[in-house]
Amino acid sequence: MSSVDPRDTIASIDTQILDLLRERCRAMTENTASNSNPDWASTLTSIDAVVDRFKQSGSGNDGTNNEMPESEIQRNILQHVASACWRATRPGTYAFLGPPDSYSHLAALAYFGEAANLLPVSSIGAVFDAVGRSDCAGGIVPIENSTDGRVVDTFGRLSKGEVSITGEVQLAIHHQLLAMCDRDSITEVHSKPQAISQCRVWLANHLPKAKLIECSSTAAAAKLAATQAGVAAIASEAAGRRHGLRVIGANIEDNRDNVTRFAVLGHEQPAPTGQDKTTLLFQVAHQPGALADVMGIFKRHELNLTWIESFPQPGTKNEYFFVVEFPGHCQDIAIAKAIEDLKTATHHTHVLGSYGRAARAES
Ligand SMILES: O=C(O)C(=O)C[C@]1(C(=O)O)C=C[C@@H](O)C=C1
Numbered sequence: 001m002s003s004v005d006p007r008d009t010i011a012s013i014d015t016q017i018l019d020l021l022r023e024r025c026r027a028m029t030e031n032t033a034s035n036s037n038p039d040w041a042s043t044l045t046s047i048d049a050v051v052d053r054f055k056q057s058g059s060g061n062d063g064t065n066n067e068m069p070e071s072e073i074q075r076n077i078l079q080h081v082a083s084a085c086w087r088a089t090r091p092g093t094y095a096f097l098g099p100p101d102s103y104s105h106l107a108a109l110a111y112f113g114e115a116a117n118l119l120p121v122s123s124i125g126a127v128f129d130a131v132g133r134s135d136c137a138g139g140i141v142p143i144e145n146s147t148d149g150r151v152v153d154t155f156g157r158l159s160k161g162e163v164s165i166t167g168e169v170q171l172a173i174h175h176q177l178l179a180m181c182d183r184d185s186i187t188e189v190h191s192k193p194q195a196i197s198q199c200r201v202w203l204a205n206h207l208p209k210a211k212l213i214e215c216s217s218t219a220a221a222a223k224l225a226a227t228q229a230g231v232a233a234i235a236s237e238a239a240g241r242r243h244g245l246r247v248i249g250a251n252i253e254d255n256r257d258n259v260t261r262f263a264v265l266g267h268e269q270p271a272p273t274g275q276d277k278t279t280l281l282f283q284v285a286h287q288p289g290a291l292a293d294v295m296g297i298f299k300r301h302e303l304n305l306t307w308i309e310s311f312p313q314p315g316t317k318n319e320y321f322f323v324v325e326f327p328g329h330c331q332d333i334a335i336a337k338a339i340e341d342l343k344t345a346t347h348h349t350h351v352l353g354s355y356g357r358a359a360r361a362e363s
Pocket residue numbers: 097101102103104105142145151173192194195216217218219260
């Protein structure tokens with residue numbers, strides 16, 4: 001009597017998976033040729049729908065492995081498969097503020113998947129340049145932090161309207177103090193200004209004498225700390241591992257619920273998903289009541305603002321841009337009508353993007 005070796009069964013299943021992968025890539029190529037459903041944001045939406053249907057059909061039991069629900073694991077696997085097929089069939093790179101293991105990198109991996117072709121660049125402005133010139137198919141930039149507020153460099157460039165927001169990522173940020181030496185030997189702490197600001201209380205309590213030095217990214221700081229004695233960096237755990245640094249202060253962010261929201265940049269306008277938000281920029285006349293009139297338009301069309309920011313218009317005195325966010329897609333009738341009214345009531349109204357709302361990821 002011959003029994004089947006389970007290792008052969010597993011090898012046969014793996015071969016079927018590889019065959020299916022090839023078939024999936026082929027279907028994606030046909031999809032590209034017919035130009036239907038071509039953007040990454042729609043791919044992520046359809047993965048969510050597949051996982052939900054699978055769960056509802058009773059095929060997924062959604063037990064947990066103590067850390068992650070099964071549907072989350074299935075989603076990650078499908079996202080990885082999709083990102084590998086995407087890379088094989090649609091060559092294109094996505095820019096992020098580097099070097100590798102910056103939080104922007106972690107956010108890019110969470111959104112585009114591990115297999116995506118990601119390009120580190122030296123500044124947030126360089127991400128906008130790479131996408132604006134179409135050197136890259138897309139990019140990712142930090143837009144807002146729950147402790148520190150808006151990211152100034154990003155706002156400066158968004159106001160130029162060269163690129164659209166096509167998605168978002170919410171990343172929980174846990175900062176590590178990383179160095180080659182003991183905490184007592186630290187004379188300088190390097191990091192991006194936003195990261196330093198998110199750890200200000202911890203630094204004042206634990207390293208009051210250390211000099212705080214700003215640099216281009218948290219990962220750039222980690223790279224430096226690996227070469228200089230007495231220098232510590234505030235950066236991600238992954239950056240510490242990459243550079244062989246010790247964690248001499250773990251999770252030093254002042255706010256335990258420290259989250260940074262990243263905007264995905266691109267050129268296409270994602271189709272409505274049913275779970276969308278719209279980011280809009282406008283500029284009003286510098287006169288009493290102008291902003292109140294605009295707020296009246298949001299009220300009239302029953303748009304519930306979830307975010308409002310103002311920032312000075314470069315090169316002017318007392319002129320401000322406003323950025324607002326609200327649930328819904330600019331193709332929704334109520335929102336389209338509100339935008340029409342805003343265009344007549346403001347100097348300038350520009351939809352920065354309508355895109356699927358993000359769930360939170362861990363860094
Ligand atoms: O320096 C990095 O690692 C970044 O990706 C930039 C950035 C930011 O500027 O907001 C992103 C997230 C953290 O809040 C800190 C730094």
